Amino acid sequence: MTLNVFTVVVLFASALSLAAEFRVGFASADITPPVGWRRAGNYTELISTGVNDPLMTKAMVVQDGGTTFAFVGNDLCSVPRDLTDLARLQASKVTGIPVGNIVITATHTHGGPEYLGPLRQFLHQRALKANNGIDPHEPIDYRRQLIERWAAVIAVAWSNRQPASLEVVIPRLEGVAFNRRYWMKDGSVGWIPRKGDTNIFRSAGPVDTDFPFLLARRAGSTEGLGSLAVFAMHTAVYGGPAFGADFPGHLQTNLTAAFGPKFVSIFGEGCAGDVNHLNPFDPDPQHWTNVSPAIGRAMAQVALTNLPYASAVKPGLFAVRSAVVMAPVTPISYKEINAAKKVMETLDQNGAAFLVVVDAWRKIFQKQFWERHDGRLPQEVQVVRFDADTALVTLPHEIFTELGIAIKAASPFRRTMVVSLANDLDFYIPTRRAFEEGNYEPTTCPLEPGCGERLVAAAVKLLQELKP
Ligand SMILES: [Zn+2]
Structure with missing residues (x-):
């Protein structure tokens, strides 16, 4: 009798594992705005002059049994909640993927368009006033177009699903990323010091050299369908006046050369809040025209040379879980808001120092967050369990590297x-400590210190709950 029950259980388990397989689909679409649209990545007005490389939205849909997840990467500096909410809802209606199982991210390319936030709002309103209600830099409803393209790219990736194998490898990418905050010999914390600055004492934070690479292949074949690569370094190398995708665009080009023209390479920026490519101890000028392609090439090379060591992701345990952290927004007075508005007005008249402009930009967000969310900003944390050893965490905003490292260190998943x-x-x-140390990044943050540590705790809790 006991033997019979045992046999039945074993047979049932093997039937389940036979049925379990990944079905994976990819899709991409162009989201380059008309040339002449404002460029992002600065606190001044920049006008795009052309297209260095097209800006893309790219989706990967992964299904295993009854669970489906969609990851969207965008060649944009960032994506705003009001648009991602609508696109996720629209995509969910078409595909049946739950809204919480859809994530829309930005690569953080500084070569994308300026289409959101206090700076865009100010420049757009000023242009409307000056041109009888027409902003010559915004000839289309780009925000509506983005919602439609995101929903559509998810739907196409969903309908492209096919039996596929997934493999993952996490090699290291050394020598390209640097913590951009430094303890200076005068006791201050410096931000992106000049090359050769003799006042630099040492880096004020770590870098994370992990370079996770998740590859999908057509089932029973070596043909690559697409990949998700993650690295914790600012996508802020590109510096041309035309729209540009920066090194993720070059990563795509190099992986296309290896896997064929249909291959879709998605890049997710890791926790790179205080990390960029600039090395102040290197006298080389590190011009973007060389550095951006070199990083994309290095990424592809590291991924490809380490693929023989990749682990197969085992189907059967695929799961997605999310949580919302309510982050306290720093209080703000009307007097401060009015002063901030005045600063924005003198923006491009060299009227205000950089950190004064950043401070004003943040105060306008603080006001919006108090008005819209009553002082508590909802922050969504999503965790995907690919298998017993592999998990993906997604977080909003630009997270300090130390916080990303803390999540990985506390995670029960090996990868x-x-x-x-x-x-x-x-x-x-920023970390609590960086709030105390000050300078650029903490000046941008409308939330109370401790916001980072709370996100870490929420992510680790979800990872622990999902660990089989
Ligand atoms: Zn940034």
């Missing part, structure tokens, strides 16, 4: 990938 700039805006989430 944990963390992607930032998910579903919401690009202000920084």
Whole structure:
């Protein structure tokens, strides 16, 4: 009798594992705005002059049994909640994928368009006033177009699903990323010091050299369908006046050369809030025209040379879970808001120092968050369990690297990938210590200190709940 029950259980388990397989689909679409649209990545007005490389939205849909998940990467500096909410809802209606199982992220390319936030709002309103209600830099409803393209790219990736194998490898990518905050010899914390600055004492934070690479292949074949690569470094190398996708665009080009023209390479920026490519100890000028392609090439090379060591992701345990953290927004007075509005007005008249402009930009967000969310900003944390050893965490905003490392260190999964700039805006989430140290990133953050540590705790809790 006991033997019979045992046999039945074993047979049932093997039937389940036979049925379990991944079905994976990819899709991409062009989201380059008309040339002449404002360029992002600065606190001044920049006008695009052309297209260095097309800006793309790319989706990967993964299904295993009854669970489906969609990851969307965008060649944009950031994505705002009001648009991602609508696109996720629309995509969910078409595909049946639950809204919580859809994530829309930005690569954080600074070569994308300026289409959201206090700076765009100010420049757009000023243009409307000056041109009888027409902003010559915004000839189309780009925000509506984005919602439609995101929903459509998810739907196409969903309908492209096919039996596929997934494999993952996390090699290291050394020598390209640097913590951009430094303890200076005068006791201050410096931000992106000049090359050769003799006042630099040492880096004020770590870098994370993990380079997770998740590859999907057609089932029973070596043919690559698409990939998700993650690295914790600012996508802020590109510096041309035309629209540009920066190194994720070059990663796509290099992987296309290896896997064929239909291959879709998605890049997710890791926790890179305080990390960029600039090395102040290197006298080389590090011009973007060389550095951006070199990083994309290095990423592809590291991924491809390490694929022989990749682990197969085992189907059968695929699951998605999310949580919402309510982050206290720093209080603000009307007097402060009015002063901030005045600063924005003198923006391009060299009227205000950089950190004064950043401070004003943040105060306008603070006001919006108090008005819209009554002082508590909802922040969504999503966790995907690919298998017993592999998990993906997505977080909103620009997270300090130390916080991403803390999630990985506490994660019960051997392989944990963390992607930032998910579903919401690009202000920084510093560590508590960095709030005390000050300078650029903490000046951008409308939330109370402790916001980063709370996101870490929420992510780790979900990871622990999902660990089989
Ligand atoms: Zn940034």
